[in-house]
Amino acid sequence: MTINFTDDMLREAVIKADICELEALPADHEITHEFSKRFERRMKKLVRRGKTGNPAGGAVFLRRRAVALIAAIVILLATAMSVSAVRAAVFEFVTEVYEKFTHMFFEESPPSQESADEFIIRRPSFIPEGFELVDEKTAGPVLLVYEKGSDYISYSQQRVEDVSMDINTEGAELEELEFKGLPAKYYSNQGVQNLLWYDDEYLYMVSSTLDRDAVFRIAESVETAGADTSP
Amino acid sequence: MSKKRFLSAALGVLLLLTVSTPGALAMGETSAAPESEMSVKYTYINQASTSLSISAGGTATVYGFVQKTPAGKYIYLSSTLQRNSNGTWSDVTSWSASSTSSSASILETYQVSKGTYRVETYYYVSGDGGYESGTVYSKTVTY
Numbered sequence: 001m002t003i004n005f006t007d008d009m010l011r012e013a014v015i016k017a018d019i020c021e022l023e024a025l026p027a028d029h030e031i032t033h034e035f036s037k038r039f040e041r042r043m044k045k046l047v048r049r050g051k052t053g054n055p056a057g058g059a060v061f062l063r064r065r066a067v068a069l070i071a072a073i074v075i076l077l078a079t080a081m082s083v084s085a086v087r088a089a090v091f092e093f094v095t096e097v098y099e100k101f102t103h104m105f106f107e108e109s110p111p112s113q114e115s116a117d118e119f120i121i122r123r124p125s126f127i128p129e130g131f132e133l134v135d136e137k138t139a140g141p142v143l144l145v146y147e148k149g150s151d152y153i154s155y156s157q158q159r160v161e162d163v164s165m166d167i168n169t170e171g172a173e174l175e176e177l178e179f180k181g182l183p184a185k186y187y188s189n190q191g192v193q194n195l196l197w198y199d200d201e202y203l204y205m206v207s208s209t210l211d212r213d214a215v216f217r218i219a220e221s222v223e224t225a226g227a228d229t230s231p
Numbered sequence: 232m233s234k235k236r237f238l239s240a241a242l243g244v245l246l247l248l249t250v251s252t253p254g255a256l257a258m259g260e261t262s263a264a265p266e267s268e269m270s271v272k273y274t275y276i277n278q279a280s281t282s283l284s285i286s287a288g289g290t291a292t293v294y295g296f297v298q299k300t301p302a303g304k305y306i307y308l309s310s311t312l313q314r315n316s317n318g319t320w321s322d323v324t325s326w327s328a329s330s331t332s333s334s335a336s337i338l339e340t341y342q343v344s345k346g347t348y349r350v351e352t353y354y355y356v357s358g359d360g361g362y363e364s365g366t367v368y369s370k371t372v373t374y
């Protein structure tokens with residue numbers, strides 16, 4: 001026996017089968033199954049993508065841009081606030097320790113090319129008895145050299161931005177201390193005692209073959225211009 | 232997911248480095264210990280310094296100073312004003328001084344034209360066992 005089905009008959013049969021299958025499914029209120037939260041999240045995400053037509057998802061895309069922008073701002077602020085040079089123009093005392101000497105200078109940030117302020121000369125008012133002034137320079141950096149036999153005392157004052165100095169610290173201990181409330185360094189090497197200290201404008205240095213106490217006493221006497229410099 | 236985690240970790244490390252590194256550098260002094268071919272101790276030289284300043288009118292003030300230790304005998308120093316042209320330093324003028332006392336110094340002025348300058352100061356101190364020498368440079372100044 002041969003049965004001939006037409007296309008219309010088959011289409012109608014499929015529709016009826018679908019309806020029967022759908023009617024066999026339970027109604028929404030009869031379903032007790034709970035989907036996992038992860039599943040729900042993924043479905044919502046899928047629905048959102050479908051609505052926007054953007055594969056990345058509009059809200060997600062915007063959120064990523066916002067996160068990138070915030071990260072950039074954080075990096076910029078972190079960089080700026082952690083470097084003192086950005087906060088203020090300051091001089092940083094830099095020492096480069098080499099095998100035989102230490103090179104010292106002040107790094108200015110931001111750099112300027114000239115100092116507009118007048119150079120205020122400060123010089124020691126105390127020099128031990130018997131020392132004679134053998135070298136005096138005050139037009140620019142201040143340099144005073146006193147000698148007595150084989151002993152000597154030198155005093156120098158330079159603008160911090162001009163300092164470029166090599167000091168012999170090989171085998172010597174560079175002692176960090178506070179002098180007159182200012183940062184200072186003291187070291188003794190090869191029979192010479194040296195004390196240097198600095199403020200916002202100048203670096204001062206006393207070097208002598210005399211002992212530590214004498215060096216500190218001379219440094220303590222450093223006063224403003226016009227002070228008596230005779231021993 | 233692992234790609235996102237990697238990117239997050241990389242961003243975190245970058246943030247950490249960005250915050251910590253400049254801060255550490257800005258805390259105070261920096262120090263470096265370059266290699267040296269010689270290991271002879273400095274016994275004759277106590278200190279050497281140099282500086283350059285240029286006034287608004289173009290007057291350059293050149294300063295050089297070297298001080299010996301008690302073991303040093305003879306001091307020589309020369310300060311050379313140099314000008315930078317296309318990355319090359321050339322000598323403009325030079326001064327020298329020598330001494331058998333505790334130190335020697337140079338303080339000179341020189342009228343300069345517009346440009347970028349520095350001072351190269353060479354110092355030399357001799358003693359009973361030989362001599363020691365070195366070179367110190369001033370800051371670069373543009374007028």
